[in-house]
Amino acid sequence: MSGYLVLQTDFGLVDGAVSAMHGVAHTVSDEIVVKDLTHEIPPYDIWVASYRLYQTVSYWKEGTVFVSVVDPGVGSDRRSIAVKTLDNHYIITPDNGSLSHILHYQGIAEVRQIDEVKSRLPHSEESHTFHGRDIYAYNGARLASGEITFEQLGSVIPVEDITTLPIVNAEIEGKILRGSIDVLDVRFGSLWTNIPSEFLHKENIRPGDSVQVTIFHKGKKVYQNILQFAKSFADVNVGEPLVYVNSLVNVGIAVNQDSFSDLYHIGTGTDWIVELRRAPKIIFE
Template sequence: MSKPLILQTDFGLADGAVSAMKGVAHSVSSEIPIYDNTHYIPPFDIWSASYRLWQTINYWPEETVFVSVVDPGVGSDRKSIVARTKDNRYIITPDNGTLTHIYYHQEIVEVREIDEELNRLPSSGASHTFHGRDIYAFTGARLAAGIIDMEGVGPALSVENVERLPFYHPKLDDNNEKITGTIDILDVQFGNLWTNIERELFEKLGITYGDEVEVEIFHDSRQVYKNTMRYGRSFASTKVGEPVIYVNSLDNMAIAINQGSFAKAYNIGIGTSWRVVLK
């Protein structure tokens, strides 16, 4: 029985690129259930691709196959790989940092380089700019359909040598008074800031619902925001237009404006250069 195949790209849906990937997968086996994670990763944004994989991977059954194609280095000498997590979920992706969050949060137990002589769409050898269709969708479908296993992907690589983007782990100061983390991603539709600060770490500050929290945001060394806001159960914990800090769906701390976009209001970005301090 075929396993689910999940596609993620920065292609958008304005043309036939994603449809072509699905067609290739179904040409391998029409029984493969194919789903979309997102095709609206910002162009070339490997960090966001990494986060969106981690955001969703745990909600899919074991042996689900993910294909993530955000590949500004397509056609270069970067490797094409398949990674297996300790929970037996598979990610097919360029080795360009897309596995960063999975590496630090999920534990990768096996990585193999795709043998493109064996795992490439027939008659596509002259194409060097659409590996998402010709290599990743094709290999993902073969893996999901059980035509190949990990050994059939290609030669083994060292897990420790997987390409990773700079990563910052949240830190609690020695006096349990301040936590420094990063703004990992935006809740895109609403402009909320999702930090990498886990709820359990935040609770070590001794803060409870209704308390005021001092929030500072820095871009590199430049402070771009400083204010106090209420720690609420939801957005309704404050008046419309007021900021609130809350626990998001990944059990991490997030910052919002009730019925507004915090990111747009203060021009906030994402990644390790964006630090947030909670006191």
């Protein structure tokens, strides 16, 4: 193991929940390094939790252990699982769809089901609402510290049996690049799509070109405009919209120093579809 444990939740930082998870981890081992991915996932939003893991996991060294707790079904019969990804990272999380993007884009090598009765923080048996502390942080720390192996976390279950959320694949149809608006660059309101930048290359769309952007919500057109494809926000005026390549090397849509999402009331998820195409040339006489 790498000795790193990375935590993600929807708990926020207004109370002691996250601190308790850190405390449990360090009680298991003072040798591990505990870091936070985010604790600002919108409450109960499994989709965003799944995306943030996809955004982050591959940038950590092999052997890093992630704990992701967005768990509206805590205390129910949903399973607690640990997975090993194809690139040798580990994630401990409820089996509720929070691994959808990791499975789809990066791949999972093996899944283990954690016994919530046996593998938990000692003396926590009467608590059924804080599995983030009692099961996930506890077992994440044991794994990160080398106290237990991945194989000791539980019995194998088939990868295809884990719960997943539907994901829309990006595609090129004719001259149209189509995909979903998966998530926001939260603080700035930019739209992050799943359309890879290589699609722009295939259509020979280069920085400085004009791109027609059309956005649909549940099949209804809600936005259409012609935007510049820019290398960076500084390439357009303040308040001007643009198409760019984000940090995951996918297409983003933004407004320089404003929130595209707020201005045009655009949301995220598979109900939100975006289409891009090279804009027709307009000749003024």
